[in-house]
Amino acid sequence: MKKLTITQFNQRFPNNDVCLDYIFNLKYGHLTECPECKAKFNYSRVKERRAYQCSNCRNQVYPTAGTIFHQSTTPLTYWFLAIYLHTICKNGVAAKELERQLNVCYKTALRMAHQIKILMSDKINEKFFGEVVADESYFGGENRNRHRSKRKKLGGGYLSKTAVFGIMDTKGEKIYTTVMHTEQINGLVLKPLIKKMVEKDSTLVTDYFGAYRGLNKDYRHIRLNHSDNEFARDGFSSNRAENFWSGLKRQIKGTHISVSPKHLQKYVSENSFRYVNRDKQERMLDIILNRL
DSSP, X not given: OOOOOHHHHXXXXXXXXXXXXXXXXXXXXXXXXXXXXXXXXXXXXXXTXXXXXXXXXXXXXXXXXXXXXXXOOSOHHXXXXXXXXXXXXXXXXXXXXXXXXXXXXHHHHHHHHHHHHHHHOOOOOSOXXXXXXXXXXEXXXXXXXXXXXXOOTTOSGGGGSEEXXXXXXXXXXXXXXXXXXXXXXXXXXXXXXXXXXXXXXXXXXXXXXXXXXXXXXXXXXXXEOGGGTOOEETTEEOHHHHHHHHHHHHIXXXXXXXXXXXXXXXXXXXXXXXXXXXXXXXXXXXXXXXXX
């Protein structure tokens, strides 16, 4: 697997001007005429500003407007480096690490990290079809380990955690995830969601959790009894989903230590992006930048 090295990154984006030119070409490079005066497209950089000006009518455009860089005084080279670090670190980048690497305050580093995570989020518009795995996992500390004032009144076990439900194809090329309240992990919520996201007559692989009971009416339903150490049967398994959850938990526990339920979806989406593009590390940076 090819990788984009730090040397190659520095050669591509050595300074703020090059970064701004890159954003300008992304947003306006397809234009053949000025959107204002309709003259031949010929915009040049306005000195000391993040702006470009038409040589004919003097109309100005601001490439960073409407992007994660909008109204940010942080140098573009810092932003691009932060995005690059998110693509090469298998278990993500902590905001404290960005603070140290970029020499910015923690508040700035955290905001940058969250904005980049939002940019990495994939929107799944098409239904899953074929062989599909549906599974759920739980995140957060044990209720008994919390301070008395922060203990949840729902009890212990899974009820004190935050749930994440996921659907993925068995090749790991498409992943849908959503953070849910633990009380929502039941058949009344999950079955309609599965039917919304998965085409009828697909092969659906799940565990023996009761919420999945009855899906054999719409799918070829393969249920694996994990309690009896059954993780594969007749060539079907949920190992891809288990591998995904394992990587996500390593990212949260190892890199970020803990993540609040409020922001958990961003971290889940970031891990989904990295997992789907795991064989495209040299292209990850461009994939993210193209979403600007």
